[in-house]
Amino acid sequence: MTVPLPQAFVHRMQALLPPEEAQAFLRALRGRPYVGLRVNTLKIAVEDFLRLAPWPLTPVPWCPEGFVLEDPAARPGTHPYHAAGLFYIQDPTAMAPAALLDPQPGEWVLDLAAAPGGKTTHLAARMQDRGLLVANDVQPRRLRELNHNLDRWAATQVLVTQALPGRLARAWGAIFHRVLVDAPCSGEGMFRKDPQARRTWSPNLVARCARMQTGILKAAARLVRPGGFLLYSTCTFAVEENEGVLARFLEEHPDFTLVPLPEHPGFDHGHPEWLRPSGPEALRHAVRLWPHRVPGEGHFLALLRREPGVVEAPSPGRLPEAPARARRLYQAFVEATLTRDPAAGRRLYLQGNRLYALPQDLPPTTGISIARWGLPLGQVKKDRFEPEHALALTLRRGDAQRVLDFPPEDPRLRRFFAGEGWPDPGPEGWVLITVQGYGLGWARRVQGRIKPRIPAWLHRWSGT
Ligand code: SAM
Numbered sequence: 001m002t003v004p005l006p007q008a009f010v011h012r013m014q015a016l017l018p019p020e021e022a023q024a025f026l027r028a029l030r031g032r033p034y035v036g037l038r039v040n041t042l043k044i045a046v047e048d049f050l051r052l053a054p055w056p057l058t059p060v061p062w063c064p065e066g067f068v069l070e071d072p073a074a075r076p077g078t079h080p081y082h083a084a085g086l087f088y089i090q091d092p093t094a095m096a097p098a099a100l101l102d103p104q105p106g107e108w109v110l111d112l113a114a115a116p117g118g119k120t121t122h123l124a125a126r127m128q129d130r131g132l133l134v135a136n137d138v139q140p141r142r143l144r145e146l147n148h149n150l151d152r153w154a155a156t157q158v159l160v161t162q163a164l165p166g167r168l169a170r171a172w173g174a175i176f177h178r179v180l181v182d183a184p185c186s187g188e189g190m191f192r193k194d195p196q197a198r199r200t201w202s203p204n205l206v207a208r209c210a211r212m213q214t215g216i217l218k219a220a221a222r223l224v225r226p227g228g229f230l231l232y233s234t235c236t237f238a239v240e241e242n243e244g245v246l247a248r249f250l251e252e253h254p255d256f257t258l259v260p261l262p263e264h265p266g267f268d269h270g271h272p273e274w275l276r277p278s279g280p281e282a283l284r285h286a287v288r289l290w291p292h293r294v295p296g297e298g299h300f301l302a303l304l305r306r307e308p309g310v311v312e313a314p315s316p317g318r319l320p321e322a323p324a325r326a327r328r329l330y331q332a333f334v335e336a337t338l339t340r341d342p343a344a345g346r347r348l349y350l351q352g353n354r355l356y357a358l359p360q361d362l363p364p365t366t367g368i369s370i371a372r373w374g375l376p377l378g379q380v381k382k383d384r385f386e387p388e389h390a391l392a393l394t395l396r397r398g399d400a401q402r403v404l405d406f407p408p409e410d411p412r413l414r415r416f417f418a419g420e421g422w423p424d425p426g427p428e429g430w431v432l433i434t435v436q437g438y439g440l441g442w443a444r445r446v447q448g449r450i451k452p453r454i455p456a457w458l459h460r461w462s463g464t
Contacts (some may be wrong), residue, residue: 003195005029008203013237016274028292033193036092036296037076039065041125042154043438044086046199052081052436060295062264063095065125066294080408083458084418084438085152085393090118091188093289093296097132097233098122100261100303101288105130107177108314108361112165112220115142117149119182123156132361134176136168143371151390152371156342157359160372165219172363174222174306175314178229179423181220183213183245189235189298192291206238213245221253224318226309230256232302237288239274242300244269247279249304249340258285259303264292270302300455317362319333322350329385330355330377332353337387337401337430342375342394349373353380387442389455390434395439402434402445408435416441416452417459424450 005026014022035056039049046065050057055074093159096331098119103109105128114120114135119194124133135150135158137143143162150158161168167327186206190197195264217232224230231250234241250256261267272279272285286302318336321327327348334341345358350356356373378387392396397405406413415422416433425448433440433452 003198003384005198006201007296010035010200016271022392025293026305028290028414029193032072032296034092034295035069035072035074035076036060036090036095037067037069037087037287038063038090038095038122039067039087040085040121040153041065042129044351049086052086054079055361058295060095062094062262063092063099066090066092066095070093080413080435080440083152084435084440086438088118088121088149088153090122090263091297093294093299094118094235095122095197096287096289096299097180097231097301098126100301101180101229101231103127103178103180107224108175108363109134110168110176110179110223111135111179112168112216113137113183113258114146114160116145117153119160121153121155121181122147124153126160127157129157130153131157132359132363133158134161135159136163136165138162138164147204151376151388152393154390154394156357156394157361158372159359159362159365159370159374162369162371163225165216168368169219169222171368172223172314174225174228174312175363176223176228177222177225179220179230180233181213181216181229182233183209183216183241184279185213185234185236185241186238188237189234189291189377190381192297209236209240210245213241214248217245217249218252221249221256221306224306225311226306227311228306229259229302231301231308232304233299235297235299236353237290237298237300241273242288243270243272243279243283243286245444246283246302247272247275250280250282250299255307257303257307258282259305260285261287261301261303266290267294270300299384314363317364319347319349319358319362319365322336322348322355326350326355326380329380329383331385333378333385333430336396338399339401340399342391342399343377346374350380355380355385384398387430389441389458392439392441395432396433397434397437399422399439400430402427402429402431403434404431405434405437413440416443417454419452419454419459421449421451423448
């Protein structure tokens, strides 16, 4: 670790933890970070993934679809299965929030600080892609990454918004069964893997983040239905955030109570006694995941329930159906290229020249900036339809008329990700490229040659 842990941080933690525990904690922070991955259960069953995966994997106790990679030299982010969206690389402790919020298929769920999508993809999989998942963030650059991750994930019921939480609360009110606030925080849980987190940390940052979290949670509370759940999580250890923010929230929101969470070996509880004056005993229902006790970088989480009451049905969002010409061009593409229509039964919506299959449920969207309307299908050009990368990632080998399927080690996949073509005689048109049957992207076959049609960001992601 070339950038040392901030001295003020070391002293604070030594003042909170018993000496032996402080030593173990600080030693863990100076060690090697864990790498975890979470299987995309929308695409593949965990047992099937374990048969395919080329790395030794150890289960994460609190997340049946999560695993720790044992080999520190493994680079799962460069594997074609990553580009095919079979898994998400995630710190094991970051798998706890969505697992413990436990969203159900068919519910309306909001991920209020969602980018780059670690928890969004987890929520979508747990919801079995049924119901409505709204993923919100405020930073455009991070929203782009969220969109790329959703492209790989093949979640079709996700609306991505770019709004301040107060704006959403004013527009929608209490419509969500579950809301996740994975709050912007001082990031002490990033110290082991990110030198920048060690550089930018200061007691001032902790105070600023605590204030910001209080504001976000206040808005989040207004979005939770009576009887619904709110999960607050951070990747920091600071008590002014975590217990401090929760104590204040409980004081200002008597209609919310903390819910006890399932226990796992190594889980610690919240520490009301670390606050001055001491906080309410209920804070013990929060969970602290420490890097010296469990595999992972560290997280804090607490589940709150809003007291039951009258639930008002939200008014459904209404959007104009895509114009007939756009629908016709899409249909012609489906007939010429696919064997089934992934948008069957969905309302199609055209924004600019981009055609989407809308989520089955939709809240009112007037006045809210939307960065993704469900499943992006493709772009409607003057006289043709060009499919989106995201569409290919929802498809399997049997779903397209022209398919080139490869094992992960085939050198043509490397060419594909590099955007380089190769000779391949056969019928002309759109070709679905798959790895072990899972959609990876589009290519065009023109005059006996395959020409990859992948977005620029994929070159970076696939490590080519
Ligand atoms: N949940 C994400 C995941 O699992 O990949 C990580 C979220 S990160 C800890 C916090 C996010 O909060 C950042 O993406 C940041 O842009 C966003 N953020 C910052 N201020 C915000 C605000 N006022 N409202 C909503 N999100 C905010």
